Amino acid sequence: DAGVTQSPTHLIKTRGQQVTLRCSPISGHKSVSWYQQVLGQGPQFIFQYYEKEERGRGNFPDRFSARQFPNYSSELNVNALLLGDSALYLCASSPWTGGTEAFFGQGTRLTVV
Amino acid sequence: QKEVEQNSGPLSVPEGAIASLNCTYSDRGSQSFFWYRQYSGKSPELIMSIYSNGDKEDGRFTAQLNKASQYVSLLIRDSQPSDSATYLCAVKGNTGKLIFGQGTTLQVKP
Numbered sequence: 715d716a717g718v719t720q721s722p723t724h725l726i727k728t729r730g731q732q733v734t735l736r737c738s739p740i741s742g743h744k745s746v747s748w749y750q751q752v753l754g755q756g757p758q759f760i761f762q763y764y765e766k767e768e769r770g771r772g773n774f775p776d777r778f779s780a781r782q783f784p785n786y787s788s789e790l791n792v793n794a795l796l797l798g799d800s801a802l803y804l805c806a807s808s809p810w811t812g813g814t815e816a817f818f819g820q821g822t823r824l825t826v827v
Numbered sequence: 828q829k830e831v832e833q834n835s836g837p838l839s840v841p842e843g844a845i846a847s848l849n850c851t852y853s854d855r856g857s858q859s860f861f862w863y864r865q866y867s868g869k870s871p872e873l874i875m876s877i878y879s880n881g882d883k884e885d886g887r888f889t890a891q892l893n894k895a896s897q898y899v900s901l902l903i904r905d906s907q908p909s910d911s912a913t914y915l916c917a918v919k920g921n922t923g924k925l926i927f928g929q930g931t932t933l934q935v936k937p
Contacts, residue, residue: 749925762923811923815861816861
């Protein structure tokens with residue numbers, strides 16, 4: 715079975731640009747969450763989606779947005795990129811919300827120059 | 828106070844020894860507890876989940892949970908050089924949001 719897939723794996727953008735990251739969850743999983751991990755820190759929660767509805771939002775500026783599609787895949791958009799947005803962006807897949815296990819994709823390494 | 832705290836390490840153990848990784852959390856409403864392993868440059872990989880007080884064993888790994896003390900630990904028996912990685916403790920409440928500690932770097936020396 716395919717695991718969580720994210721694209722692209724690496725990305726270099728210029729300050730002020732916009733970026734879209736994509737995630738396909740494990741088949742049968744309906745919840746997708748996004749996390750940002752900067753070097754030396756644990757992942758920080760950005761968004762959670764379940765059944766195409768936003769179920770949680772972390773402490774990130776409005777430049778960050780996301781959506782989930784009918785096939786449960788998801789996109790994370792970041793506008794007006796800052797140098798500080800450089801990080802590993804992780805997508806986590808779960809069957810539903812709540813206390814169930816979450817499985818991560820390989821991540822997208824975003825570098826803002 | 829951080830919501831989930833781990834000693835960043837590095838924790839260095841000889842091959843074959845037991846590695847003990849610890850984590851404390853602040854939210855008493857937390858319901859689910861996870862350990863992820865993360866190799867350098869890679870994404871976190873789920874290795875253990877625990878939901879009730881006590882011990883849970885899976886191969887060389889044992890997770891321990893004490894909700895009264897708000898404490899979670901991971902024991903790795905017969906540590907191997909391939910176990911060298913960063914171990915992330917994560918906690919979930921009923922919102923489904925994972926809250927991570929900063930991770931403990933484990934070094935297993937041959």
